[in-house]
Amino acid sequence: MNTRTRKTPQGYMTETNIPLSDSMQLSLTTMKRSSGNLTTTAVVTIREGQFFTHRVFTDYSKTLLTSRVARCTPKALETQHAQALQSLDVIRDTIDHHYATLN
Secondary structure (H helix, E strand, O other), rough: OEEEEEEEOEEEEEEEEEEEEOOOEEEEEEEEOOOOOEEEEEEEEEEEEEEEEEOOOOEEEEEEEEEEOOOOOOHHHHHHHHHHHHHHHHHHHHHHHHHHOOO
């Protein structure tokens, strides 16, 4: 599990990539959206060759946390991101259930 905060052209972003299997990866991302909300999302991507892809309407994707902040600082991002990481076991169970129902 690798977490990093970086500055992008759109603002700061905190991201954690968690391997779920040899071909699946969970990405938790916290960033300020155009709506002004600080949002943490969970997205599962599948390795296809050298790239990770996400199939819309098939692969798991969920907004975990949303809050309103005056300024999007690295500290605000990392605090909300840490809250989402605390429920990692529940997120993994939800992902397992999501892919079990696809088959």
